Amino acid sequence: MEKILEVKDLHVTFRTYGGTVKAVRGVDFHLNKGETLAIVGESGCGKSVTSNAIMRLIPNPPGKISNGSIRFKEKEITRLSEKQMRSIRGVDISMIFQDPMTALNPTLTIGTQLVEGLQQHRKISPTEAKAKALDMLELVGIPNATERLKQYPHQFSGGMRQRIVIAMALICDPELLIADEPTTALDVTIQAQILELFERIQESTGVSIILITHDLGVVAKIADRVAVMYAGKIIEVGTKREIFYESQHPYTKGLLNSVPRLDLQGEKLTPIDGTPPDLFSPPEGCPFTARCPFAMEVCDNVYPVTTARSDSHKVDCWLQDERAKQLLATAEK
Amino acid sequence: MLKYIAKRLLIMAVTLWVIVTLTFILMISIPGSPLNSERNTNEVVQANLEAHYNLDEPYYVQYMLYIKSIVTFDFGPSIKQPNQTVNDLLGRGFPISFELGIITIIVALISGITLGILAALRHNGIIDYLAISLAVLGISIPNFVLATLLIQKLAVDWNILPPATWSSPAHMVLPVIALATGPMAIIARLTRSTMLEVLTQDYIKMARAKGLSPWKIVLKHALRNALMPVVTIMGTLLAGILTGTFVIEKIFAIPGMGRYFVESINQRDYPVIMGTTVFYSAFLIFMLFLVDIVYGILDPRIKLHKKGGA
Ligand SMILES: Nc1ncnc2c1ncn2[C@@H]1O[C@H](COP(=O)(O)OP(=O)(O)O)[C@@H](O)[C@H]1O
Numbered sequence: 072m073e074k075i076l077e078v079k080d081l082h083v084t085f086r087t088y089g090g091t092v093k094a095v096r097g098v099d100f101h102l103n104k105g106e107t108l109a110i111v112g113e114s115g116c117g118k119s120v121t122s123n124a125i126m127r128l129i130p131n132p133p134g135k136i137s138n139g140s141i142r143f144k145e146k147e148i149t150r151l152s153e154k155q156m157r158s159i160r161g162v163d164i165s166m167i168f169q170d171p172m173t174a175l176n177p178t179l180t181i182g183t184q185l186v187e188g189l190q191q192h193r194k195i196s197p198t199e200a201k202a203k204a205l206d207m208l209e210l211v212g213i214p215n216a217t218e219r220l221k222q223y224p225h226q227f228s229g230g231m232r233q234r235i236v237i238a239m240a241l242i243c244d245p246e247l248l249i250a251d252e253p254t255t256a257l258d259v260t261i262q263a264q265i266l267e268l269f270e271r272i273q274e275s276t277g278v279s280i281i282l283i284t285h286d287l288g289v290v291a292k293i294a295d296r297v298a299v300m301y302a303g304k305i306i307e308v309g310t311k312r313e314i315f316y317e318s319q320h321p322y323t324k325g326l327l328n329s330v331p332r333l334d335l336q337g338e339k340l341t342p343i344d345g346t347p348p349d350l351f352s353p354p355e356g357c358p359f360t361a362r363c364p365f366a367m368e369v370c371d372n373v374y375p376v377t378t379a380r381s382d383s384h385k386v387d388c389w390l391q392d393e394r395a396k397q398l399l400a401t402a403e404k
Numbered sequence: 405m406l407k408y409i410a411k412r413l414l415i416m417a418v419t420l421w422v423i424v425t426l427t428f429i430l431m432i433s434i435p436g437s438p439l440n441s442e443r444n445t446n447e448v449v450q451a452n453l454e455a456h457y458n459l460d461e462p463y464y465v466q467y468m469l470y471i472k473s474i475v476t477f478d479f480g481p482s483i484k485q486p487n488q489t490v491n492d493l494l495g496r497g498f499p500i501s502f503e504l505g506i507i508t509i510i511v512a513l514i515s516g517i518t519l520g521i522l523a524a525l526r527h528n529g530i531i532d533y534l535a536i537s538l539a540v541l542g543i544s545i546p547n548f549v550l551a552t553l554l555i556q557k558l559a560v561d562w563n564i565l566p567p568a569t570w571s572s573p574a575h576m577v578l579p580v581i582a583l584a585t586g587p588m589a590i591i592a593r594l595t596r597s598t599m600l601e602v603l604t605q606d607y608i609k610m611a612r613a614k615g616l617s618p619w620k621i622v623l624k625h626a627l628r629n630a631l632m633p634v635v636t637i638m639g640t641l642l643a644g645i646l647t648g649t650f651v652i653e654k655i656f657a658i659p660g661m662g663r664y665f666v667e668s669i670n671q672r673d674y675p676v677i678m679g680t681t682v683f684y685s686a687f688l689i690f691m692l693f694l695v696d697i698v699y700g701i702l703d704p705r706i707k708l709h710k711k712g713g714a
């Protein structure tokens with residue numbers, strides 16, 4: 072399968088008055104063409120920072136990509152000039168943000184905001200641009216598109232606005248769409264509609280999607296693969312099946328146990344105790360140690376090596392080590 | 405929209421009427437009369453003069469006469485400046501005052517907004533600190549102090565610019581600087597702070613994610629939203645500039661309306677007081693109306709024809 076995006080050893084830091092926040096600390100993942108990768112994790116674990124880094128939208132100062140590589144097709148994103156980056160943003164890679172109520176400029180019409188990306192990047196006449204905008208509104212399911220183009224954001228509901236934002240992101244036919252919690256701010260019924268829209272769009276355009284969320288329900292619905300993030304690291308990654316049915320990391324298991332599931336009815340929901348570590352001075356070892364029911368001495372001191380359980384399934388956890396398995400086995404006897 | 409404008413015009417007329425009435429009450433309640441002076445005038449002459457200017461009539465008749473003069477926009481002759489009607493004075497003074505005011509507003513807006521944007525874009529940089537210092541200075545130095553300083557340094561000591569009157573563009577420089585610095589500083593500070601806030605908004609991030617250039621983002625997406633508070637305080641600024649013109653015109657010996665206004669009060673020149681007051685008030689009220697219209701154009705969420713709304 073063709074890899075469209077490959078992130079290696081990505082580090083992002085923010086210098087603040089209180090010290091340096093190590094928001095992303097060595098993230099590796101890739102995205103295949105046409106698939107949907109979900110990045111999940113509690114809030115504050117670095118999901119948005121990771122996606123902003125791919126777009127090179129980390130505010131600098133205070134933030135900075137301090138190490139690592141982001142390869143998008145043949146291009147090394149971290150080395151592009153700001154000008155080169157502008158010709159990628161909105162054209163090759165697009166982004167959707169969490170809150171559709173604030174992502175649209177209240178003082179400009181929907182039409183203006185839809186076509187400005189097109190006009191920036193393509194040589195296109197105003198009539199052609201408008202026609203394309205109408206097509207896009209139709210694609211995302213907004214009726215009366217001709218009328219709607221002349222309206223302002225406050226004349227639309229939250230769900231409608233998110234559809235418009237999606238139309239805006241897709242208007243230049245990008246190959247990669249990064250959606251940062253696109254449904255978090257919406258009602259449950261609207262959430263389902265928006266997720267269906269993503270699926271439909273992916274079918275018709277073949278766009279690859281990175282979906283950031285903290286909602287495993289969303290993941291279950293549309294992801295192909297899942298990366299689980301914790302304290303600035305990806306601690307487990309696998310296909311949706313592998314993550315939902317064969318998860319290995321205690322954190323992943325904890326996440327799964329803390330949401331209701333149709334296939335495991337009757338089981339008790341147990342939230343994960345404790346809070347994530349402080350990213351000013353993250354622990355040397357596994358960041359989950361303090362909250363982990365299986366923590367061993369080694370976990371405190373050394374970050375686990377990555378264990379590949381299959382081509383697609385990888386875990387950063389000392390429990391995967393043969394010695395730990397023996398230990399557990401004896402403990403069970 | 406038309407209904408809104410009609411309603412506003414009516415409110416403006418009522419406001420003007422209140423101002424006129426208050427002015428009239430103040431006018432007759434301050435001691436003295438235009439015809440009293442140190443010279444002892446013959447009683448018959450005095451009575452004749454009073455009759456000529458209708459000052460012998462009861463107050464309500466005088467009041468009605470003033471109202472009539474306002475409605476017909478004919479304020480009659482000045483009492484103190486014979487052979488001149490109030491309309492003459494206004495016609496001569498207003499264009500000059502208007503020029504001073506408008507140039508001042510334009511200079512204050514353009515320089516204030518530019519300074520504010522630059523400061524926000526270079527947040528915590530040298531330009532930002534310079535702009536803030538300039539703004540603090542501009543806000544805290546009264547315009548008459550600045551005017552005197554400017555005349556002393558630029559006109560008298562260094563002889564770069566003319567110190568007074570209004571006869572060429574070079575003559576306009578000092579009075580405009582003196583009058584515009586305060587409003588400019590206020591506008592710069594406000595633009596900077598709202599711009600900083602607007603730049604953190606999601607729609608700005610969205611615009612960046614679309615690959616728009618920084619200038620396009622600032623001019624198309626940020627500025628309009630950042631200017632909203634500036635438009636809101638325009639009313640106050642306009643009133644400030646208008647009263648500022650009295651002082652500045654006096655200091656720079658500019659033959660505008662301000663001089664007549666101030667002198668007319670000292671001399672109890674009733675028709676001129678009435679004329680200038682009505683003129684200034686009507687002008688200010690109209691400008692405030694324009695500000696509201698501009699506000700409605702800038703922010704589509706404000707519906708001018710409807711009250712309240714979403
Ligand atoms: N501009 C910033 N300045 C300082 N710290 C930041 C900034 N942006 C993000 N961070 C820090 O980076 C960490 C990860 O944030 P984020 O990626 O937004 O989390 P989430 O997974 O909820 O999207 C947080 O601890 C946050 O405090």
Ligand SMILES: [Mg+2]
Nearest residue numbers: 118119251252
């Ligand atoms: Mg986030």
